Amino acid sequence: MSTPRVLVVDDEVDIRKLIEITLARMGVETDAAENVECARERLADEQFDLCLTDMRMPDGTGTDLVRHIQTHHPTLPVAVITAYGNTDDAVECMKLGAFDFVSKPVDIHMLRKLVESALSLESPASPRTPQPAQTALVGETAGIRQLRKTIEKLGRSQAPVYITGESGTGKELVAREIHSQGTRRHGPFVPVNCGAIPSELMESELFGHLRGSFTGATQDKEGLFQAADGGTLFLDEVADLPLHMQVKLLRAIQERSIRPVGAKAETPVDVRIVSATHHDLAERVREGVFRQDLFYRLNVIQVTVPPLRERMADIPRLANSLLAGIAERYGLSQPPTLTPDAVERLQGHSFPGNVRELDNVLERAVALTDNDRITADDLQVDPAPPASMNAGDDADGLRNELEDLERQRILEALQATRFNKTKAAERLGMSFRQLRYRTKKLGID
Known part of the structure; x- marks a missing residue:
């Protein structure tokens, strides 16, 4: 195999030299460009396997270069280097198609992981274990074909993914497919239902804790972020996160590090965040129960699973x-x-x-x-209802019809469990909180 080549674009000589030395020790050949125009010329004349670009340069920005690469060199992975604590530009670049980002001062360990992941995109795909039929995204309708195509594209990115869709559509299956088709497929896939963890235990579950940090903490415990290191953390029903945990999750995503309960120092973690909910998260933001800045970080790329x-x-x-x-x-x-x-x-x-x-x-x-x-x-399912709706009333009629069907299913589950809402929720495949919300909305006493 030929030696991989990386184009390093940065107007700071010291940063360029640091990156070049690090990559040389990895057996990677580098070329340097001090501005956007020079980078465009290099890209036009030579072949590269990865482009690493700073965000701020004399004649433009890393965003400009990402746009240029997506237009003229769409198969070339590009990652951005951003100032510490300022990831907004990096998030915007990832929305445009950048593979990933690394913050200044550059962490050599994180840089090496990023480069290894990006270069693996150009390597021959390693043999994969065939997926059982029941775990594949089955179907040939337009919506499912488009979904599979989107997932394939997401394999070339480390950007956070936000999956929307009604309850029961298979959002976790989609998350697993995103993981299995990306560069992290050999790492762990760690799912967590945010609505199933008691609020007082959530910080410990996500970030871990040290022995003696609270009553009952008899030994150190690894959190789910650490368990997912090098892989994907799937936050299902992320809308159920309490506000105090939303703040901590936002910091973990921005800084790419976590602080276990009772620890004095933060621990770097390398995880890709995939989140999902059947709620309208944008509406939750408008209601003031979900942080807008966290929504912005989670919703870099949105995927919708059709009902x-x-x-x-x-x-x-x-x-x-x-x-x-x-x-x-x-x-x-x-x-x-x-x-x-x-x-x-x-x-x-x-x-x-x-x-x-x-x-x-x-x-x-x-x-x-x-x-x-x-x-x-x-x-034992209902046959098709008679076609009795007028064209002008389709939307309202369908909504009312679906609510009637949902009300009927909930009542059946409640009656079958002698109105034990916990068991009824399990029977319906939803959380107790979701059932309580639906019964209130549907007027079920």
């Missing part, structure tokens, strides 16, 4: 994939199949619980059926 009702054509393929997974869990020699009337029944159901509800419906049908073919009656 199942918008991809009904995927149901046959998706159902077969889910049935294969259910058969494996039940120890069946082969998965059951759906009769044509069962497929028609599924495609006529609105699925307010999305893919999670479809999986539950199929698992119940497998448990109850006496043979290897599932019929419409085995599914």
Whole structure:
């Protein structure tokens, strides 16, 4: 293999020399440019595997160079060097397509990790273990094809990703796909449900603690940030973070370091943050319950997972994939199949619980059926409602219809659990807080 080459763009000679010496010790060849114009000329005349650029230069900015590279050299990874404590410009560059950033004074350890990750993009992809069918993003509708294409592009970036979508659409699956297709795929993927951790334990869970730092802390404990070092930390239901933890999370993301409870010094961490929620986080910001600066840091790249009702054509393929997974869990020699009337029944159901509800419906049908073919009656779901809405009332009518279906599902779960809201929430696949919010909104006493 040829020696990798990196273009270093910085008007400060000392910074350039530090980076060049560091990369030379890694066996990387470097070339230098002292301004944006010089960098453009080098890029036009020579081939590079990575560009490292400062943000402030005499004739322009790193943002200008990122835009130029995205237009004229779109396969070239570019990372930016930003002043300490000023990451706004770096975040903007990552929105434009920059691979990552490093802050001044340059931490040699972090710089080496960044360069290794960026250069691995140009290396032949290492063999991957085939994913089981039930864990792949299954479907061929336009929304799913676009989602897969977006995830593939995200593999060339270290930018934080914010995943939106209704409950049950598969946001964690998308997060895992982002991780597995990126340069961090050999590192850990650590998921955490922010709504499931008690507020008083959240700091210790995320950042860890030292022995004796509080009552009951009998030994040092590693936090989830440290567990995800070198990989991806997935913050599910990030909207449930209390305000005091939002401040600490923001600092951890900006400084790329954490302070365990009871520690005097901060510990550097190298994690990619992927967050998700089924709430409208922008609305939470407007309501004053979620920090705007944290939202800005999390929402560098936004990915939306379509609801199942918008991809009904995927149901046959998706159902077969889910049935294969259910058969494996039940120890069946082969998965059951759906009769044509069962497929028609599924495609006529609105699925307010999305893919999670479809999986539950199929698992119940497998448990109850006496043979290897599932019929419409085995599914126990509502058939398609009659088409009775006028064109002008589509939006309001659909919203009301979905709320009625959701109200019916919640009431069924409450009745089945003798109105035990904790068990009902588990049955519906949501948190107790979410169920309380939905019952209040839907007027369920």
